Amino acid sequence: MSYTPDRSQYPAARADGSLDIDLASGKYLKLWQGPNHPGITGNMSVELTVCGDEVVEGKTHVGYLHRGFEKLMERRSFIQCFPIVCRICVPEPDFNEYCYAAAVEELAGIESPERANWIRALILEMGRINSYMMYLGGQAGSLGLGVIGQWTTYVRDLMLDRFEELTGARIYHMFILPGGVRDGLPEGFEQRMEETLREIESTMKDVYEVMFCNAVFKKRTVGMGVINPAWLDQYGVTGPNARAAGVAKDVRKDQPYLIYPELDFEPVVGQDSDIYTRADVRRRDVLVSIDLVRQMLAKMPKTGPLSAKIPNVLHWKIPRGETYIRGECSRGEYGYYLVTDGSGFPRRVNVRGPSYTHAMALLERMIVNVNISDVAALMVSLHTYPPEIER
Amino acid sequence: MTLRDLHTRLTALFPLGELTEQRPNLGFVTVPADYLRPTLLHLRDREGFTHLVLLTAVDWLEDGQFQLTYLLSNRAIPCDIGLRVMLPREGASMESIHELWPTAATYQRELREMFGIAFPGSPRVEEEFILEGWIDLPPYRRDFDTKKFSEENFNHRPGRETTDPAAHMKKQLYPGGL
Numbered sequence: 252m253s254y255t256p257d258r259s260q261y262p263a264a265r266a267d268g269s270l271d272i273d274l275a276s277g278k279y280l281k282l283w284q285g286p287n288h289p290g291i292t293g294n295m296s297v298e299l300t301v302c303g304d305e306v307v308e309g310k311t312h313v314g315y316l317h318r319g320f321e322k323l324m325e326r327r328s329f330i331q332c333f334p335i336v337c338r339i340c341v342p343e344p345d346f347n348e349y350c351y352a353a354a355v356e357e358l359a360g361i362e363s364p365e366r367a368n369w370i371r372a373l374i375l376e377m378g379r380i381n382s383y384m385m386y387l388g389g390q391a392g393s394l395g396l397g398v399i400g401q402w403t404t405y406v407r408d409l410m411l412d413r414f415e416e417l418t419g420a421r422i423y424h425m426f427i428l429p430g431g432v433r434d435g436l437p438e439g440f441e442q443r444m445e446e447t448l449r450e451i452e453s454t455m456k457d458v459y460e461v462m463f464c465n466a467v468f469k470k471r472t473v474g475m476g477v478i479n480p481a482w483l484d485q486y487g488v489t490g491p492n493a494r495a496a497g498v499a500k501d502v503r504k505d506q507p508y509l510i511y512p513e514l515d516f517e518p519v520v521g522q523d524s525d526i527y528t529r530a531d532v533r534r535r536d537v538l539v540s541i542d543l544v545r546q547m548l549a550k551m552p553k554t555g556p557l558s559a560k561i562p563n564v565l566h567w568k569i570p571r572g573e574t575y576i577r578g579e580c581s582r583g584e585y586g587y588y589l590v591t592d593g594s595g596f597p598r599r600v601n602v603r604g605p606s607y608t609h610a611m612a613l614l615e616r617m618i619v620n621v622n623i624s625d626v627a628a629l630m631v632s633l634h635t636y637p638p639e640i641e642r
Numbered sequence: 643m644t645l646r647d648l649h650t651r652l653t654a655l656f657p658l659g660e661l662t663e664q665r666p667n668l669g670f671v672t673v674p675a676d677y678l679r680p681t682l683l684h685l686r687d688r689e690g691f692t693h694l695v696l697l698t699a700v701d702w703l704e705d706g707q708f709q710l711t712y713l714l715s716n717r718a719i720p721c722d723i724g725l726r727v728m729l730p731r732e733g734a735s736m737e738s739i740h741e742l743w744p745t746a747a748t749y750q751r752e753l754r755e756m757f758g759i760a761f762p763g764s765p766r767v768e769e770e771f772i773l774e775g776w777i778d779l780p781p782y783r784r785d786f787d788t789k790k791f792s793e794e795n796f797n798h799r800p801g802r803e804t805t806d807p808a809a810h811m812k813k814q815l816y817p818g819g820l
Binding site: 267268269313314317319321322325326357484485486487500505506572573574575577584586588590598599601603607608611612613616641 | 664665668670692695696698700711717722743747748771774781784788
């Protein structure tokens with residue numbers, strides 16, 4: 252028997268489009284999902300107004316993790332900003348390092364060596380796999396499939412081992428610095444990476460069978476949380492959220508950077524634009540990233556400089572200018588807008604994280620008329636990381 | 643289509659400033675505040691720049707101006723163009739573009755809070771975005787002194803008296819002495 256909501260109880264819209272919600276009427280209830288809630292994607296909360304068990308309005312609240320990075324960077328030299336930027340996004344920090352380094356290099360007229368570009372791309376793809384592993388665990392967990400998160404966390408940990416031997420750190424790598432990268436690949440890295448990739452592939456098969464072929468998962472995600480393709484430009488939707496709607500938006504192909512033109516791959520695209528399709532696009536994107544890592548390890552130059560010569564970092568001044576550097580992270584377009592004024596400090600650094608548009612305006616639009624029990628799944632399906640919203 | 647061609651077409655319609663070509667596919671141009679909306683509409687509807695990448699501000703304190711940057715992208719070419727709008731810092735106010743891109747409302751809400759730039763008519767622009775109960779200068783303005791603010795608002799927590807970890811831990815564990 253299908254459920255038909257009683258629309259007579261729904262609030263009327265005012266002239267400005269906001270809803271006329273009379274909480275004193277007893278028809279509505281305020282319900283906070285987050286900031287401490289197993290179904291929230293990190294440090295943010297969604298203020299839900301519900302009528303029965305359906306959401307009539309949702310407002311995203313951020314600020315629980317605001318550390319003022321953009322302001323901090325205005326008082327720091329260009330090299331002092333480098334260890335700060337990775338903190339802006341915990342699960343996938345490397346895009347901050349790459350975008351910041353590339354922006355500084357462009358304005359300072361420095362070109363990073365080819366070998367460094369290969370290693371940069373390798374790190375970005377390793378980070379992408381890790382980020383998707385966290386997502387798959389979260390998406391499955393939001394619908395009660397707790398075991399998937401345990402499997403993906405295990406293989407993510409293996410990839411963190413590879414990060415550790417390459418960069419010396421597991422989470423914040425601080426490896427891609429302006430000018431190039433800090434080091435080359437350690438001895439036997441390719442072999443150990445291949446073992447890790449095989450382990451991830453094996454886990455992805457299990458994830459496919461247990462999560463994507465699961466009747467409960469399908470029942471609750473197919474046709475649920477659809478992003479209308481017409482919203483993509485209105486709400487600045489990028490990455491897998493856009494690709495699942497049939498639009499092959501991928502910065503790696505649209506505006507290739509680093510060594511991506513030399514790699515053979517096609518952006519993963521879906522059609523139905525629902526939660527299931529978005530999850531499936533990300534699952535298949537993991538396989539693409541695994542393939543890209545293999546291609547890179549095979550084609551990468553084994554010798555050559557790892558860093559360009561950069562000025563004395565204590566007295567490094569960059570001429571006045573502005574630029575925007577973007578990359579395709581696991582959530583979509585990640586970009587840095589950097590303005591310099593000829594001094595030894597950035598005039599302005601603005602971080603454009605994909606979650607900024609996905610978790611705010613887009614989520615607030617999509618959450619209306621959703622059942623309370625589906626809110627977590629919908630929110631996770633947009634794959635948002637709150638720190639990049641509030642920076 | 644090159645950025646130069648685009649700039650030529652735009653300057654025939656609107657009084658734009660000089661084009662700064664940062665890269666072959668990224669340029670910046672200054673637009674008078676009154677002409678921003680028609681320029682954005684033209685770029686979006688006629689030139690295919692349908693993606694609002696970001697909207698942010700730069701504080702040029704010494705010039706007494708805010709710079710608003712509207713970065714638009716055309717994926718088909720692909721090409722990006724940044725429109726710079728210079729506003730006087732005193733009583734800075736700018737027309738809202740939330741009807742053109744609904745997501746712009748979020749950017750405008752943040753800019754009002756962090757830089758104190760007004761966007762009359764933008765949805766929920768007066769609601770707090772990140773800062774709760776903020777009563778000082780908007781913090782991303784260059785004249786906001788973070789050190790002075792923290793000294794006035796937070797208690798000083800004394801640091802370690804010694805750099806020797808053993809001595810420090812001894813004092814922590816046995817404050818009255820052994």
